Amino acid sequence: MLSQTQRTQIKKGAHKAVLEEQALYDIIDESLIAHIAINQDDGPIIIPMLAWRVDNRVYVHGAKNSRLIRALKSGQKTCLTFTLFDGWVLARSAFHHSAHYRSAVVFGQFETIDDNQEKDRVLNFFIEHIAPGRTEQVRLSNQKELTATDVLAIELTEASVKIGRHGVNDDKEDLDVPVWAGILPYRTVVGPLERCNDLAECIDTPDYSSAYGDRWIGKLDNE
Structure with a gap:
C-alpha cells in the first residue's frame, strides 16, 4: 500500500484515490515523463524530464551543468508528477464536462548515482524498457560518456495516485436534456x-x- 502522509492525502475527489503500489508503478512505466519542480532564486520552475522506474526508485539523467540537475543534486526537496490522459467526459451540462485520467505525485529528495557501473545498469534498463533487446545490439556507453552524465534516483516512499474514470455525472434534472452524453476516448x-x-x-x-x-x-x- 502507498504511504499515507499529510502531503499524499487526496482531499479533492478523494473517491479517485488509489492506494495500490502497482497502480503507481503502472503510471510511471507508461508515462516515462516526469514534471519536476525546483525552487530558483527568481521563483519556482517545473521542468519535464525523461524518467523511468527500477523497482521502487525513479531515475532521471542529464548533463552536469543542467540547472535542474544541479538543484536536485544539492538535496533540494522536490515533487514529481506523472499524468496520462485517457479521454473527455461529455456531459449533458457544460458544468459537468470533465476528463478521464491517471496521475501520480511523488515527493522526496534525489540522490546522485556516482558509480559508473551502476549508471550503466540503470541507463541500459531504460533502453530495454522502451526497446527490448536493444542493448545487445547497440554500442554501449563508454566511461567518458558515463562520467559526463549525471544519474539521480528518488525513492518511491511518499507518493499518491489519483485515477478519474467514473463516467458521466449529470445532475438528475439534466437527464432529459436531448444531447449526446458519454466518453470521448483518447489513446496514445x-x-x-x-x-x-x-x-x-x-x-x-x-x-x-x-x-x-x-x-x-x-x-x-x-x-
Whole structure:
C-alpha cells in the first residue's frame, strides 16, 4: 500500500484515490515523463524530464551543468508528477464536462548515482524498457560518456495516485436534456517504426511491440 502522509492525502475527489503500489508503478512505466519542480532564486520552475522506474526508485539523467540537475543534486526537496490522459467526459451540462485520467505525485529528495557501473545498469534498463533487446545490439556507453552524465534516483516512499474514470455525472434534472452524453476516448498509440535516411538497407526492422501491449499498432516494415 502507498504511504499515507499529510502531503499524499487526496482531499479533492478523494473517491479517485488509489492506494495500490502497482497502480503507481503502472503510471510511471507508461508515462516515462516526469514534471519536476525546483525552487530558483527568481521563483519556482517545473521542468519535464525523461524518467523511468527500477523497482521502487525513479531515475532521471542529464548533463552536469543542467540547472535542474544541479538543484536536485544539492538535496533540494522536490515533487514529481506523472499524468496520462485517457479521454473527455461529455456531459449533458457544460458544468459537468470533465476528463478521464491517471496521475501520480511523488515527493522526496534525489540522490546522485556516482558509480559508473551502476549508471550503466540503470541507463541500459531504460533502453530495454522502451526497446527490448536493444542493448545487445547497440554500442554501449563508454566511461567518458558515463562520467559526463549525471544519474539521480528518488525513492518511491511518499507518493499518491489519483485515477478519474467514473463516467458521466449529470445532475438528475439534466437527464432529459436531448444531447449526446458519454466518453470521448483518447489513446496514445506506438508505431510504426520509421527508418533513418542513412540506415543500411540490409538492416531489418526490429520488433519492439512486446513493450507496448495493446498500444502497439506499428506494422513491421522491412523494406
